[in-house]
Amino acid sequence: MRETIRLHWTDEALLDGLASGSDAALNQLYQRYFPMTLHLILSNNGSEDDAKDIFQEALVVLYERAQDETFALSAQLKTYLYSVCRRLWLKQLSRRGRFGSLAADELNESDELLSTDEDLTEHERRNEQFDLMAASLAKLGEPCRTLLEDFYIRQLSMQDITEKFGYTNTDNAKTQKYKCLMRLKRLFFSDYQE
Amino acid sequence: MNEEKQITDALEQYGRRLVFKERLARAQASIDMDSMRQRAQMLATDAEPPVKRIGRVRELWQTYRSTFAVAAAVAIVTTFSTLFLVRYYRNTTQQQEQYSMLRRDVQAIKQSQNRILDGLSVRRKSLITVNPGQIAGTSFLLNSDGYLVTNNHIVQGADSVYVQSQSGDVYKARVVYADKGYDLAILSVRDDSTFRPGQVVPYGFDPRPSDLGERVFTLGFPRDEIVYGEGYVSSGTGYRNDSSAYQVAISVNPGNSGGPLLDGSGNVIGIISGKQVSSEGASFAIKTDFLYRAISAIPNDSLKGQPLKLSRRSALSRLPRTQQIKRVQQNVYMVKVFKHKE
Numbered sequence: 163m164r165e166t167i168r169l170h171w172t173d174e175a176l177l178d179g180l181a182s183g184s185d186a187a188l189n190q191l192y193q194r195y196f197p198m199t200l201h202l203i204l205s206n207n208g209s210e211d212d213a214k215d216i217f218q219e220a221l222v223v224l225y226e227r228a229q230d231e232t233f234a235l236s237a238q239l240k241t242y243l244y245s246v247c248r249r250l251w252l253k254q255l256s257r258r259g260r261f262g263s264l265a266a267d268e269l270n271e272s273d274e275l276l277s278t279d280e281d282l283t284e285h286e287r288r289n290e291q292f293d294l295m296a297a298s299l300a301k302l303g304e305p306c307r308t309l310l311e312d313f314y315i316r317q318l319s320m321q322d323i324t325e326k327f328g329y330t331n332t333d334n335a336k337t338q339k340y341k342c343l344m345r346l347k348r349l350f351f352s353d354y355q356e
Numbered sequence: 357m358n359e360e361k362q363i364t365d366a367l368e369q370y371g372r373r374l375v376f377k378e379r380l381a382r383a384q385a386s387i388d389m390d391s392m393r394q395r396a397q398m399l400a401t402d403a404e405p406p407v408k409r410i411g412r413v414r415e416l417w418q419t420y421r422s423t424f425a426v427a428a429a430v431a432i433v434t435t436f437s438t439l440f441l442v443r444y445y446r447n448t449t450q451q452q453e454q455y456s457m458l459r460r461d462v463q464a465i466k467q468s469q470n471r472i473l474d475g476l477s478v479r480r481k482s483l484i485t486v487n488p489g490q491i492a493g494t495s496f497l498l499n500s501d502g503y504l505v506t507n508n509h510i511v512q513g514a515d516s517v518y519v520q521s522q523s524g525d526v527y528k529a530r531v532v533y534a535d536k537g538y539d540l541a542i543l544s545v546r547d548d549s550t551f552r553p554g555q556v557v558p559y560g561f562d563p564r565p566s567d568l569g570e571r572v573f574t575l576g577f578p579r580d581e582i583v584y585g586e587g588y589v590s591s592g593t594g595y596r597n598d599s600s601a602y603q604v605a606i607s608v609n610p611g612n613s614g615g616p617l618l619d620g621s622g623n624v625i626g627i628i629s630g631k632q633v634s635s636e637g638a639s640f641a642i643k644t645d646f647l648y649r650a651i652s653a654i655p656n657d658s659l660k661g662q663p664l665k666l667s668r669r670s671a672l673s674r675l676p677r678t679q680q681i682k683r684v685q686q687n688v689y690m691v692k693v694f695k696h697k698e
Contacts, residue, residue: 183376188383196387197395204396210389218380225376288369295370314364315371347363 173239180221181228191221195240199247206251216254220246223285245278298349306342313339455595455640457509457630460492460578460611491693494576494615494628495519495543496684498561498651500553502546503664505647506614506691507629508534511541515696519545519689522582527551529691533654538600538646539629542654542664543691558683559616560670562623563645565592572604574628575681576615577690584681585612587639589625594640595632602626605637614691617641622672622680 171179171190179187196217203213223246227233235242299307305327312318312326320332320339329335417424491514495506504519511517517529527545534541545551566572570589575582587606594601604617608628617626626641651664672680 183379185379185383188379189386192383192387197392197399200392201396201399205400210393214384218377218384221380222373222376226373229372288373291366292370292373295366299370310367311371314367315374343360343363343367346367347359350363350366351359 173235176239177228180225195243198244202247203251216247216250219250223281226288227281249278249282298346301349302346309339310342455630456633458608458610458613459510490695492611493613493691495689495691496616497557497687498666500556502544502551504543504689505627506541506543508536508539508541510613510691511693513695514693516694518692520692521689522685532658535650538642538650540642540647540650557687558671559618559622559624560668561644561666562625563648566619566625571620572617574606574615574617575685575688576612578609578611582685600646601640601642604639604641606639608639622670
């Protein structure tokens, strides 16, 4: 992927870059907003690793929201990220049985905290689905799992898959893929409906 | 087939997240943690110490301090200007309209002055022509040593003060003592070489409070001729419940100020000082008791060592009114005050 070197990123550019998978945008996000998160977590009973985890999760939230084309920031990116991190860390703290309030909780500018409840509820749902998918794929077993991952995630062509798995032709491979998908569907929805 | 779409979507989403997490891991691995720590540290020092967060009130104060200041200033200015205006209004409008000091502005009646001048001796004539009097009032002798009493508002701000007897003799007077609070002034004519200590004053000074209904009379100079007035004590307090004065139902006019208020047996019970304009027949006289107080407050230096003594006994008690008046009027003087025009 070609990257132009940008000295100044606007919030929109960062968001677009994130959605389209630009590593420069990702690095920029780390450069800009990770210290803020690190400070938040460190001054509230957290470690550096906690900070990394929280920031990652916040970026995942942001990434998945950015996939949605109707998504538009209602505040500065910084405020959004801070609000999400803060919320995630509060949840983490309460999970660990600590106080649900932050001792040092200041936003440097007079920005107000955003209500991120909606985004985070959606995020929870996706998390569940993600875990379920991982579990379903694990149950699916080989070679179905690799076949589906190759096609849907690594986005190999049917031709490549035919060769890799030693099928006689692509139709054969397609049939195999379809059967695997149906099994996955059963596994996934049997748990998902519960 | 809906489920098939769902499963492929879920699978793709799962894939995207996996890929993204890998990228995140790479990005995270590439960050320089030392510089991150430093910058986080800087945030910590930049940020306000947590203690400050406690004071929500203080925060508000910091933000709205200037607004508070302006509001407070406006409130203060409004309050004080209102108070000032109210007081000013009371002092000027009401008091000056209601309470009239009975001094006489001589300037207004120059023509009649000219008539007096014709009757004066040459010496007196020259005095008056040099210094046209501006304010006139009444005063009366306290004792035979040449001390007189009048109202402070007559001699206030005077350049020179002259007293003129009923027979036309003019003496230069010195203000020995002025009591602004009780509106009393003690004059002395002892310095005037032409003054001869005369007979003992016939009236006495009675400091005891007089009863309501006590018949009283006064002598004064509302014009250039001495004028007699008669009435009764109508209240034990003066204007606005001023306990240092009586209210007297007596007819007085500008020029009567400083005149003696005598009772039937010839005791001075007060000094005429003013009247209420808005109501008929309400004049005021300062109680003799406060004359005693004023005299006792005079510094010894002003009296040149000799105490100022007042007679408490009246020599007039048995006399009929006309005789009383005759005896008293010799001791009542017109006060003429000269001052620079303001």
